Amino acid sequence: MSKLKTLRPDLQYIADWIPPQSRVLDLGCGDGELLAWLAVQKEVSGYGVEIDVNGVVGCVANGVNVIQSDMESGLSTFEDHSFDYVVLSLTIQAMHNIEGILQEMVRVGKTGIVTFPNFGFWENRWQILMGRMPVSETIPFEWYNTPNIHFCTVNDFAKLLNKSGLKIDHQLVLNQGEKVEFLPNLLGSLALVRFNKV
Template sequence: MATALTLRPDLQHIAAQIPAGTRVLDLGCAEGDLLAWLQAHKNVRGIGVDVDVNSIVACVEKGLNVIQADLETGLQSFEDGSFDYVVLSLTIQAMHNIELILQEMLRVGKVGLVTFPNFGFWENRWQILLGRMPVSETIPYEWYNTPNIHFCTVHDFARLLGKLGMQVEQQIVLHQGERVEFWPNLLGSLALVQFSPAQ
């Protein structure tokens, strides 16, 4: 089973937000490290979803419940309110229909948790000022081979949630695994946003 030390910093922060004994859907779960840790340490009941066959095999080898599916088509396999938390980590920037997946997350779950690279990070701005597309720790690809098709800032994401009738419950902005409290949209390279339907 995965331990706390094997989780990426963003996954550690996600794990900290999820209470014990809850129902969790992990979208784009990759090799299932987060779900494995949550099941081992917080007794969650979880299901992973990923499109990659190798990721599915890795999850099955960990004893996880996992489904192979393309998130772009929505979450029709799941009934309304099936989960307490729905997680989408470092995947949303590579999706075509972001509005659909956010709506689907709150259809099947009570709370959504999303992480994404913050394009407003000062190093990204500096590289654009120098005439180059940014390449960084959280955006490690060149412009010609990146799977990322949508870049946004912390502020952009909050505005989209508002447009969709959703609200930010909690926002954590990180750089190299450490929380950024001062000017997070400028000094943070990775954002974690917990959101729910607007009241």
């Protein structure tokens, strides 16, 4: 296995939420960075799901079990409650069937964890006010080359979970890796939400 990386701040917060020896499914896992770290530091077992070939190769190099699949078609490969945690980090905004994937996350896992860029962040609002689509650290693409198709705010996501019969267990909002507690929908650039069924 390659040398263990220091995790991005959002991934470190996710790792802090996951107890030792948990079973974890990481959707859109990239090169498996989170699962590799959890396996070494917390003896976590699990799988990554990744569609990109380079990500799959990275997972294999990092010693992570990975399935190459498009999660848009569902998670039918996995039985109910196969995992303790199902993670979807910085991917939900690029998905077509958001409600479907949220339901699938809590079907195959006990708890879901989602992270997403907060479109309500003041810098994004300012760029729109100035007549431009936002480009930032958490939304790094131009409007014409972005994989993102659904932007939401912290408040929008909470409303969607409620509508979908899901409840927030814990929520963190970050800006440049630091927690934002005052006016998080305005001052936070990235949201982390842990949720489960009502």
